[in-house]
Amino acid sequence: xxxxxxxxxxxxxxxxxxxxxxRAPRIATPAQVAGPFAPVDWSGDVxxxxxxxxxxxxxxxxxxxxxxxxxxxxxxxxxxxxxxxIWQADALGRYHHPRERRADPDPYFRGFGRTLSGADxxxxxxxxxxxxxxxxxxxxxxxxxxxxxxxxxxxxYLAGNPQNxxxxxxxxxxxxxxxxxxxxxxxxxxxxxxxxxxxxxxxxAPTV
Numbered sequence: 743x744x745x746x747x748x749x750x751x752x753x754x755x756x757x758x759x760x761x762x763x764x765r766a767p768r769i770a771t772p773a774q775v776a777g778p779f780a781p782v783d784w785s786g787d788v789x790x791x792x793x794x795x796x797x798x799x800x801x802x803x804x805x806x807x808x809x810x811x812x813x814x815x816x817x818x819x820x821x822x823x824x825x826x827x828i829w830q831a832d833a834l835g836r837y838h839h840p841r842e843r844r845a846d847p848d849p850y851f852r853g854f855g856r857t858l859s860g861a862d863x864x865x866x867x868x869x870x871x872x873x874x875x876x877x878x879x880x881x882x883x884x885x886x887x888x889x890x891x892x893x894x895x896x897x898x899y900l901a902g903n904p905q906n907x908x909x910x911x912x913x914x915x916x917x918x919x920x921x922x923x924x925x926x927x928x929x930x931x932x933x934x935x936x937x938x939x940x941x942x943x944x945x946x947a948p949t950v
Contacts, residue, residue, distance in 0.1 A: 765817065765818040765819060766818045767816060767817060767818060768814055768815075768816050768817070768818050768945040769816070769918075769922065769945060770816055770892075770894075770945050770946065770947040771894060771896055771922055771923070771943075771944050771945045771946070772896060772915055772919040772922055772923060773894060773895055773896055774895065774896045774897045774911060774923070775895070775911070776883065776885070776895050777883060778839075778841055779829065779831075779837040779839040779841060779842065779883075780829060780839075780883070781827075781829050781838075781839070781853070781854045782839070782840065784827075784854070784856070786852075787852065788852065788854065788855060788856055789855060789856065789857065790855055790856075790857040790865075790866055790867050790868060791852075791855065791867075791868040792828075792830075792851060792852040792853065792854065792855045792867065792868065792869040792870070793806055793851070793852075793868050793869060793870060794868075795850065795851075795852055798849070798850050799850075800850055801850060802832065802833065802848055802850045802851035802852075802870055803832070803833045803834070803848050803850065803851070803870070804832065804833025804848075804851070804870035804871060804873075805833075805870060805871040805936065805937070805938060806868065806869075806870060806871075806934055806936070806937040806938070807868075807869050807870055807871040807872075807927075807937065807938050807939070807940055808866060808867070808868055808930050808933055808934070808937060808938070808939045808940070809828070809866065809867040809868075809869060809882065809898070809925070809939075809940045809942060810864070810865070810866045810867075810939060810940070810941060810942075811864070811865060811925075811941055811942040811943040811944065812859070812862065812863035812864050812865070812943050812944075813826070813859040813863045813865060813886060813888065813943075813944050813945075813946065814863055814943060814944070814945050814946070815891065815945070815946055815948065816945060816946075816947060816948065819863075820859070820861070820862050820863025820864075821859060821863050821888050821891065821946055822859060822860065822861045822862075822863060823858055823859060823888065823889075824858065824859040824863070824865075824886055824887065824888035824891075824946070825856065825858055825886070825887045825888070826856065826857050826858070826859065826865050826867075826884065826885070826886050826944075827854065827855070827856045827884070827885040827886075828854060828855055828856075828867055828869070828882055828883060828884050828885075829853060829854035829855075829882075829883045830853070830854075830869065830870075830872050830881070830882040830883060831847075831853075831872065831873065831875055832847050832848040832851045832853065832870065833848060833851070833870050833871075833873060834847075834848065834873070835873050835874065835875030835876075836848070836875075837853060838851070838852070838853030838854065839853075844875075851870065855867055855869065859888075869882070871900075871927075871938060872900065874905050878909060878911075879899060879900075879903060879905040879906045879908065879909035879912060880899070880900050880903060880905065881897045881898060881899050881900075881909075881912075882897065882898045883895075883896075883897055884896050884897065884898060884944065886944050886946060888946060890948065890949055891946035891947065891948060891949060892946060892947045892948070892949055892950075894944065894946055894947075896923065896944070897911065897923060898923060898925050898940070898942050899912055899920075899923050899924050899925065900924070900925060900927055900940070901924040901925055901926045901927060902924075902927075906920075906924070922945075925940040925941055925942040926940070926941055927939070927940050
């Protein structure tokens with residue numbers, strides 16, 4: 743692992759450290775469609791960092807966004823060892839996918855990543871701030887799987903983005919459930935210069 747990635751990893755770990763959140767009942771995160779650009783090939787340098795690909799000359803274009811949160815059950819207890827996968831368009835709104843026809847995607851952006859939640863349910867991804875493209879507001883796709891819980895496929899939206907209200911998938915939910923998919927965005931210069939942070943907890947329903 744490079745020194746740069748070690749520094750970023752240490753910063754993210756410090757950011758997530760702190761007193762445990764109070765346990766409280768939660769509403770399961772609403773499901774959404776995987777969409778036409780779900781990854782078909784997970785080989786290669788796939789981890790929590792979508793911005794840096796080993797062996798590439800530079801990092802991805804766009805603003806770095808640290809997506810952080812916890813995986814919880816509906817009782818508010820952390821879910822350890824949950825497998826999280828994300829995918830999204832690059833800073834120009836293009837996916838790394840065989841069906842992408844708009845233009846070539848950013849070769850320095852991985853486009854998808856995977857990680858596991860920790861003992862406290864915490865997870866993190868280093869990616870780029872999602873952008874809108876034709877027909878969709880800015881979003882990141884998530885899939886989460888953990889034993890004893892229903893698999894979840896959903897999407898994360900940026901809180902306060904006015905384009906959310908013109909997105910058919912987002913507006914297909916009622917107000918309460920829309921709020922569960924909106925992630926607050928704030929500066930994260932304490933982790934990485936010029937980066938932002940998105941906080942997004944995921945709540946899994948039990949297997950019936």
